[in-house]
Amino acid sequence: MPRLLFLTQSGPTLPxxxxxxxxxxxxxxxxxxxAAWRRYPKTAxxxxxxxxxxxxxxxVVLQKKLVSPLELALLRRKAGRLVFDFDDALWAAHPGQGARGGSETPGELARLLRVCAGVDEVVAGNTFLADKVRAAARRVTVLPTPLDTDRYVPAGAARSASGLPVVGWMGTSCNLFFLPPLLEALAPLAGEMxxxxxSDGHLELPPGFAGGCLRWSPEAEIPALQAMDIGLMPLTDDEYTRGKCGFKLLQYMACGAVPVASDVGFNREIITHGRDGFLAGDAADFARYxxxxxxxxxxxxxxxxxxxxxxVERFGLAAALRRLWPVLGLEGFPV
Structure with a gap:
């Protein structure tokens, strides 16, 4: 068996x-x-x-998977050090899920706390997530999702040759839900951008907007980011969104797009308002910025x-390794 094993709930395309x-x-x-990783088996x-x-x-690092008490006990017996890592509000429903949207799902928080209580250390993607489990966990480390800033780089002069500034959004299909109110607010600006x-889904653009929807793929991701001048991250303000770790902001920023994001949760710790991006309180703020x-x-x-x-300074991969290696007992290894 490897010295270090990551167990994930999903496959390699999940962020x-x-x-x-x-x-x-x-x-x-x-x-x-x-070191190795494998997907946690789905079937009994x-x-x-x-x-x-x-x-x-x-x-052993268990990544986002809320296992049963028996499975947790078995992992505990097999692991010299057992770590649980998560970067979402696993206890909350997505804001797009009707009346329950953004609120706590019954029983899920209890499952999360039980897992956190049964491991040696919890690694949380932001302070909101860490605070949610701190009373149950033995130790908690906050580790924002890192980005390889040697790969995610600006396109340079190529962007300026594209004509109108490109205002972009990147995300999974379930999060297209956040865009329509924002696009309505941006409608007066449609002729200037x-x-x-x-996305992996499709959104019909409102009349008057130039541009379009691009199907996400690993190969298209970085060029699509490099083509953006401004990157959007609209969110509601609820349990689910406060657990978000702002990763698309890091992608925008690393590739040279100025972020404009909802003034919610961890976005406030990524963006210094007015310096390296803007934090918007509502759709009118988005439109203004x-x-x-x-x-x-x-x-x-x-x-x-x-x-x-x-x-590069705060969210690069090297900075993350300096935080994570001691958690995993790998002090002294190069970053």
Whole structure:
């Protein structure tokens, strides 16, 4: 068995696996650590086979999967150090789910707290998540989702040749829910910008907007981000969104797009309002800040440079490794 094993609830395309697991496995291997990851079995039969084959492993990281008490006990017996990592409000319903949207799902918080109480350490994606489980957990470390800022880089001069400024949004299809009220507020600006929506789903753009929807893929992701001048992150304000870790903001900022985001949760810890992005209280604020950025190329350039610098300094992969290695008992390994 490897020295370090990550167990994930989903496959490699899910952002939490792509950015909170795979880079750490790769970095650990580069540092000489025998590291691996695998998806936690979905079926009862698969879990029986998994535990039968699992040998004593020095460090096991359970990523976002809320296991049963029996499975937690089995993992506890097999792991020298057992860590639980999460970067979403796992106890809350998505805001788009009707009357329940954004509120606590009965029983899910209890499941989360039980798992957190049964491990050696919890790694949470932001302070809101950490505070939610702090009373139950033995130890809690806050680790924002890191970004490889050597890969996510600005496009440079190519962006300025595209004509109208590109205002973009990137996200999963379930989060397209947040966009319509914002696009309505931006309608008066439609003739001065291009709109780019990048997702695994489709959104019909309102009349008057130039641009379109681009199907997300791993290959299209970075070029689509590099084409943006301004990146949007509208959210409601509820239990679910306060648990968000603002990762799309980091992607925008690293690739040279100025972020304009709802003044909610961890967004406030990523953006320094007026310096490297804007925090908006409502749709009218979004419209005002996007208008300023669209009409002032110099302002965009200055804020984009500051945004890039902030991500590199605070949210880069090297900074994350310096926090995570001691949690995993890998002190002294290179970052």
């Amino acid at each position: 939490s696996v792509r950015f909170r697991v795979l880079p750490f496995v790769e970095a650990a291997r580069a540092a000489g650590v025998d 039969l698969g879990r029986v086979a998994f535990f039968a084959a699992l040998r004593r492993t020095p460090v 291009r709109l780019s929506v990048v 996007v208008t300023d950025l669209v009409r002032d190329p110099g302002l965009r350039a200055r804020m984009a440079a500051r945004a890039r610098a902030r991500v």
